[in-house]
Amino acid sequence: MYRYDEFDEQLVRERVEQFRGQVARRLDGSLTEDEFKPLRLMNGLYLQLHAYMLRVAVPYGTLNSAQMRQLAAIAEQYDRGYGHFTTRQNLQYNWLKLVDVPDILAMLADVGMHAIQTSGNCIRNVTADHLAGAAADEIEDPRPTAELIRQWSTLHPEFEFLPRKFKIAVTGAEEDRAAVNVHDIGIRIVTNDAGQVGYRVIVGGGLGRTPMVGKTVREFVPREDLLDYLEAILRVYNRHGRRDNKYKARIKILVHELGAAEFTAQVEEEFRVMERGGPEVAQAELTRIAEYFAPPALEEREEPSTALADARKADPALELFAQHNLVAHKVRGHAALIVSMKPIGKPPGDATADQMRVLADLAEQYSHDELRVTHMQNVVLPHVRLDDVPAIFERLVEAGLAEPNAALITDIIACPGMDYCALATARSIPIAQDIQRVFADPARQAAIGQLSIKISGCINACGHHHIGNIGILGLERAGRENYQITLGGDPGNATALGERLGPGIDAEAVPGAIEAIVDTYLDLREGPQEHFLDVLKRTGPDPFKPALEAGQEAANASA
Numbered sequence: 001m002y003r004y005d006e007f008d009e010q011l012v013r014e015r016v017e018q019f020r021g022q023v024a025r026r027l028d029g030s031l032t033e034d035e036f037k038p039l040r041l042m043n044g045l046y047l048q049l050h051a052y053m054l055r056v057a058v059p060y061g062t063l064n065s066a067q068m069r070q071l072a073a074i075a076e077q078y079d080r081g082y083g084h085f086t087t088r089q090n091l092q093y094n095w096l097k098l099v100d101v102p103d104i105l106a107m108l109a110d111v112g113m114h115a116i117q118t119s120g121n122c123i124r125n126v127t128a129d130h131l132a133g134a135a136a137d138e139i140e141d142p143r144p145t146a147e148l149i150r151q152w153s154t155l156h157p158e159f160e161f162l163p164r165k166f167k168i169a170v171t172g173a174e175e176d177r178a179a180v181n182v183h184d185i186g187i188r189i190v191t192n193d194a195g196q197v198g199y200r201v202i203v204g205g206g207l208g209r210t211p212m213v214g215k216t217v218r219e220f221v222p223r224e225d226l227l228d229y230l231e232a233i234l235r236v237y238n239r240h241g242r243r244d245n246k247y248k249a250r251i252k253i254l255v256h257e258l259g260a261a262e263f264t265a266q267v268e269e270e271f272r273v274m275e276r277g278g279p280e281v282a283q284a285e286l287t288r289i290a291e292y293f294a295p296p297a298l299e300e301r302e303e304p305s306t307a308l309a310d311a312r313k314a315d316p317a318l319e320l321f322a323q324h325n326l327v328a329h330k331v332r333g334h335a336a337l338i339v340s341m342k343p344i345g346k347p348p349g350d351a352t353a354d355q356m357r358v359l360a361d362l363a364e365q366y367s368h369d370e371l372r373v374t375h376m377q378n379v380v381l382p383h384v385r386l387d388d389v390p391a392i393f394e395r396l397v398e399a400g401l402a403e404p405n406a407a408l409i410t411d412i413i414a415c416p417g418m419d420y421c422a423l424a425t426a427r428s429i430p431i432a433q434d435i436q437r438v439f440a441d442p443a444r445q446a447a448i449g450q451l452s453i454k455i456s457g458c459i460n461a462c463g464h465h466h467i468g469n470i471g472i473l474g475l476e477r478a479g480r481e482n483y484q485i486t487l488g489g490d491p492g493n494a495t496a497l498g499e500r501l502g503p504g505i506d507a508e509a510v511p512g513a514i515e516a517i518v519d520t521y522l523d524l525r526e527g528p529q530e531h532f533l534d535v536l537k538r539t540g541p542d543p544f545k546p547a548l549e550a551g552q553e554a555a556n557a558s559a
Contacts, residue, residue: 001062001064001143001292001293001370002059002062002143002147002289002292002293003112003292004112008112009109009112011154011155012109012112012114012116013109015043015105015114015116016102016105016106016109016114019039019040019043019101019102019105020102022036022039022040023098023099023101023102026098027098027099033047038120041119041120042116042117042119042120043101043105043115043116043119044056044057044115044116044117044118044119045096045098045101045115045119046119047422048094048416048420048421048422049418049419049420049421049422050094050095050420051094051095051096051097052096052097052098052101053092053093053094053096053420054092054093054096054101054104054115055086055090055091055092055115055118055119056071056090056091056092056093056108056113056114056115056118057090057113057114057115057116057117057118057125058089058090058091058113058125058373059125059126059146059147059150060089060126060127060128060132060142060143060146060147060150060170061089061127061128061130061372061373061374061375062132062143062370062371062372063363063370063371063372063373064363064369064370064371065360065361065363065364065369065371066111066360067111067112067113068356068357068359068360068363068371069356069357069360070107070108070110070111070113071083071091071356072353072354072356072357072360073107073353074093074104074107074108075093075352075353075356076353078093078096078097078100078103078104079093079094079095079096080094080095081352081353082350082351082352082353083350083351083353083356084347084349084350084351084416085341085349085350085351085373085377085378085379086349086373086377087375087376087377087413087415087462087463087464088118088124088125088127088167088375089125089127089128089130089372089373089374089375090118090125090373091373094416094420116154116155117153117154117155119165120160120165121161121162121163121164121165121166122153122159122160122161122162122165122166123149123153123156123159123162123166123167123168123234124165124166124167124168126146126147126149126150126153126168126169126170127146127167127168127169127170127178127183127375128142128143128146128169128170128171128172128178129142129170129171129172129173129177129178130177130372130373130374130375130376130380130382131173131177131327131336131372131380131382132172132372132382133293133295133382133383134327134329134330134334134336134382134383135173135175135177135327135329135330135336136328136329136330137173137174137175138172138173138174138330139172139173139174139189139190139191139197140172140189140197141172141290141293141295142170142171142172142173142178142187142189143170143293144286144289144290144292144293145170145172145187145189145199145226145286146170147289147292147293148226148227148282148285148286148289149168149170149227149230151285151289152227152230153168158231158234158235158238159234159238162234162237162238162241163237163238163241163242163243163249163250164241164246164249164250164251165250166184166185166234166237166251167183167184167185167206168183168184168185168186168187168230169183169185169186169187170186170187170188170189171186171187171188171189172188172189175492175493176188176491176492176493176495177492178375179375179464179467179491179492179495180202180205180214181202181205181213181214181491181495182205182206182207182211182212182213182214182464182466182467182491182495183202183205183206183214184203184204184205184206184250184251184252185201185202185203185214185230185233185251186201186202186203186205186214187199187200187201187202187226188200188202190219190220192220196222197223198220198221198222198223198226199218199220199221199223199226200216200218200219200220200221201216201217201218201221201229201230201233202214202215202216202217203215203217203233203251203255203263203267204251204252204254204255204256204260204263205252205495206250206251206252207461207464207465207466207467208250208459208460208461209247209459209460209461210247210250210252210253211461211466211497212252212255212256212497213495213496213497214252214255215255215260215263215264217233217260217263217264217267218264222279223282223283223286224279224280224282224283225271225279225282226282227277227282228271228274228276228277228279228282229267229271231274231277232267232268232270232271232274233251233267235270235274236254236263236266236267236270237251237254240254240258241254242254296368296370296383298329298331298333298334298383299333300331300332300333301332301333301386302332304386305333305385305386305387305389307386307387307390308322308386308387308389308390311389311390315390317393317397317402317404318389318390318393320404320442320446321393321396321402321404322389323404323446324404324405324406324407324408324446325337325338325339325340325404325405325406326338326389329383329384333385333386333387334383334384334385334386335384335386335389336380336381336382336383336384337367337380337381337384337389337392338374338378338379338380338406339359339378339379339380339381339396339401340378340401340403340404340405340406340411341377341378341379341401342377342378342403342405342410342411342412342436343400343401343403344403344410344436344437344440345433345436345437345440346433347414347429347432347433348377348412348413348414348429348432349377349413349414351379354399355399355400355401358395358396358398358399358401359371359379359381359401361395362381362392362395362396363381366381366384366385366388366391366392367381367382367383367384368383370382370383375464376407376411376413377413378406378411404442405442405445407450407452408445408446408448408449408450408451409435409439409445409448409451409453409518410435410436410439410440410445411452412432412435412436412453412454412455413452413453413454413455413463413464413468414428414429414431414432414454414455414457414463415428415455415456415457415458415462415463416428416429416457416462417429417431417455417456417457417458417474418457418474421457421458421462423458423460424457424458424474425457425458425459425474425475425476425481426457426458426474426475426476426481426482426483426507427457427474427481427507428455428456428457428463428474430507431455431472431474431483431507431510431511432453432455434510434511435453435510435511435514437511438511438514438515439515439518447522447528448518448521448522449528449531450531451469451470451518451521451531451532452468452469452470452489453468453469453470453471453472453514454466454467454468454470454471454472454489455468455471455472455473455474456471456472456473456474457474458473458474458475459473459475461473464491465486465489465498466486466489466497466498467489467490467491467495467496467497467498468486468489468498469487469488469489469490469498469532469533470485470486470487470489470498470514470517470532471485471486471487471489471498472484472485472486472510472514473486474507475504477504480506481506481507482504482505482506483504483505483506483507483509483510484500484501484504485500485501485502485505485510485513485514485517485547485548486498486499486500486501487499487501487517487536487541487544488533488536488537488541490533496533499541501517501541501544501545501547501548502545502548503548505548505551505552506552506555508555508558509548509551509552509554509555510551511551512550512551512552512553512554512555513547513548513550513551513552514547514551515551516546516547516550516551517544517547520543520544520546520547521535521544524539524543
């Protein structure tokens with residue numbers, strides 16, 4: 001993984017001391033909250049319902065054991081003993097005191113971390129496929145490209161005050177696990193007819209109040225031209241993006257209003273006439289960065305792991321875990337191991353300080369000192385020997401991290417909702433917990449198969465409900481929490497936005513409605529291999545609509 005050089009180190013240290021002075025002036029009253037707000041947001045610090053929240057950047061989701069241990073130490077010393085993994089592959093602390101934040105940032109700097117550009121109208125944390133460097137279907141590891149973009153975009157003078165926040169995702173695999181089509185810019189590493197590796201660039205995706213799927217503006221951008229092409233896109237956005245109405249300020253609105261063809265034409269013209277940054281410099285820098293992401297020395301095995309096979313036969317719990325939480329690795333004899341941060345009945349994405357230390361220990365001992373945060377709010381050990389899986393599983397069981405539900409119905413994404421967020425209009429975490437309890441039986445989950453549920457507590461869609469197979473949006477209606485159910489969302493290659501099933505329902509009715517939807521799916525599917533989305537496409541939404549009324553009736557009966 002990438003290591004900060006002396007320039008990165010100096011930048012981060014200077015920012016810490018700068019913010020220390022700003023915090024001191026806020027505490028002594030020299031700065032009002034209105035004056036302080038833009039300064040704290042530049043350092044990833046939010047004022048939530050109950051306390052300050054700090055969003056820590058985890059570029060493209062990659063951590064080492066020392067960084068994870070430092071995150072645990074901060075959680076223990078300054079928070080309530082836990083942190084929260086987010087859909088942007090970051091980590092958040094929800095219960096901080098303002099006076100402590102400069103010391104927390106200094107602790108992050110000690111391990112090459114920071115909170116710069118995790119907020120504000122700038123280019124946010126660049127995300128990537130959480131199986132980067134390990135996936136069997138990978139064309140190329142996307143992290144060197146993501147790191148190149150991170151370096152280019154950090155404190156870029158043209159892009160520090162964009163019309164609105166800006167999100168970029170990169171994938172290098174055939175299967176899109178980074179949801180590139182619903183980002184401001186999505187980048188897919190591809191090969192052209194000549195066998196050259198370059199980039200397909202997608203612009204104008206996004207969720208929130210006006211969800212949209214991005215449009216391809218260029219099928220192939222050569223490696224050496226990527227940064228210049230991205231700069232051309234951002235210049236067009238900076239030129240035309242709305243600054244008078246934040247609800248119409250995202251680039252997706254600009255692409256929609258100009259039309260994809262006109263937007264693309266303006267980008268191409270800007271790219272043609274702009275002074276280039278130097279293709280040879282960009283290529284040289286990408287080559288330098290790529291050296292930091294050289295794959296670990298993994299010993300390829302021809303024969304299957306008898307140790308794992310024997311252990312799976314002897315332990316039904318391990319068998320379930322191996323079925324759902326192991327992902328094929330490009331090197332035989334290895335796997336990427338998904339650690340679910342969704343134990344039944346617990347807040348999705350939360351990890352205690354002790355659990356973070358266990359993850360750090362496992363990464364150091366079994367995964368070449370690497371961890372990945374996923375946009376599903378889970379953690380991955382990317383390079384695990386199959387022979388070591390039984391020992392890892394035993395440690396995960398002890399730590400309460402062995403839930404065998406990766407990509408199953410209880411692997412629910414949920415934003416913090418009204419439990420923490422000042423923008424939320426409804427709860428998310430309790431809804432997720434209630435649904436988990438309905439489907440807690442591992443055998444029932446396995447019978448249902450892969451099915452994603454995503455929950456947002458307001459229209460901003462931080463829980464990505466638009467691209468959940470089943471999406472849940474919490475709103476306020478006449479003083480009560482009201483939840484809209486959508487069906488058909490898909491974040492992958494065939495990106496789709498869910499369609500609303502019917503009128504909103506009360507919070508108490510949601511678990512019963514979801515159960516009725518799932519039962520309807522099981523009745524309709526033509527064999528266990530037919531996915532929920534395939535059934536929905538075949539039948540349409542009508543067979544699922546009675547589920548909303550069934551959920552409300554079940555809630556009334558239990559009241």
